[in-house]
Amino acid sequence: MTVTIYHNPACGTSRNTLGLIRNSGTEPVVVEYLKTPPDRALLQALIARMGLPVRAVLRRKGTPHDALGLDDPSLPDDQLLDAMLAHPILIERPIVVTPLGAKLCRPSETVLDILPDAQHGAFAKEDGAAVVDAAGARVRAAP
Secondary structure (H helix, E strand, O other), X not given: OOOEEEEOOOOHHHHHHHHHHHHOOXXXXXXXXXXXXXXXXXXXXXXXXXXXXXXXXXXXXXXXXXXXXXXXXXXXXXXXXXXXXXXXXHEOOOEEEEOOEEEEOOOHHHHHHOOOOOOOOXXXXXXXXXXXXXXXXXXXXXX
């Protein structure tokens, strides 16, 4: 069983997601996509597998998004993909692929929906927020 995370180690959400994967006893394939960006075919396949529109995988914060005029709703998907390929920082993260599916894991605990193995104990995010309790059960936020 292979679990792959498209990861940015400078991103707290990505680090928390990686921690949750490892807390399930799985050592994933870690792709630092800023160093090793996906090619067009892989990026399109990941987006399709997640069932998201291309624009939903386009990151704005800390990127050249605005300078490139990517807010324009008339831009076709091909142009958005071109921008992400030219500037991988525009790819929202983390993306996780498991045998159960692919997800853009924001917030990080959404990775729990596609991990094949249960959590092996408590897990808290870097900010201290509990995600998994000592029994390995997901902690749900109060409504």
